């Protein structure tokens with residue numbers, strides 16, 4: 520089976536974004552070191568809006584240059600640079616720290632002219648940082664619907680892979696909107712206008728993020744370990760997420776369907792997903808992660824995990840999954 524680790528490379532979007540160093544540079548350096556040990560390749564979905572906005576913000580230009588240097592580094596090592604759009608950067612303001620206004624959180628909150636302009640500008644800025652051609656896309660906060668908003672831009676820039684869907688996922692409470700409850704029962708499909716509807720002749724490929732059920736016991740363990748061993752289980756990124764995920768009690772009291780993830784303690788559930796995918800006869804498995812959410816525990820665990828799974832499976836970039 521081909522397994523892709525896809526990292527959304529970004530800061531936090533709550534009242535404290537955290538530093539570029541702790542949220543992005545440091546944990547990503549650790550990820551690159553781990554990948555090298557097992558000769559595996561990763562995909563990095565770069566929050567390109569931050570590059571565009573940051574380049575126009577005097578006090579942030581130095582940070583943008585450090586980010587560009589890191590993109591160049593992984594690009595030259597054969598990892599994939601991919602486009603991730605969080606359009607709320609359009610409304611972000613630097614006032615000695617980033618102030619975010621999430622009232623226009625997703626592309627569908629903008630009109631079609633604005634959407635085209637955002638996509639083109641963000642894509643252009645990111646492509647300038649990477650020698651390899653950008654072919655893969657993931658929407659910020661999974662808000663990819665309606666896909667027709669960006670279809671022309673994807674075509675125009677010859678991008679062919681989309682990876683925002685996680686089967687069974689649904690969140691329609693503001694500022695989010697996505698509904699992946701009706702999707703093909705497949706690990707790969709072609710589509711044209713609707714990411715959830717297969718079209719064998721479609722120009723685009725959907726490589727969905729794998730999802731699975733997490734039991735309350737998993738979250739009890741996570742919260743208890745966080746209390747007992749904070750140095751192992753505290754995220755390396757030093758910011759706060761935007762509100763909008765489920766409440767803590769939801770996770771502790773009932774089953775939840777979520778992405779298969781390499782973030783923090785979630786990394787311990789990846790092999791369960793690989794086992795299930797193997798039983799189903801799947802050929803592709805896409806895992807999501809965020810450098811900012813890596814912990815000391817998760818990086819050590821990932822190191823050992825890659826040691827185990829890279830003997831049986833190919834760890835590849837998304838763009839190499841399609842072949």
Ligand SMILES: [Zn+2]
Pocket residue numbers: 527529566603605658659660
């Ligand atoms: Zn994101």
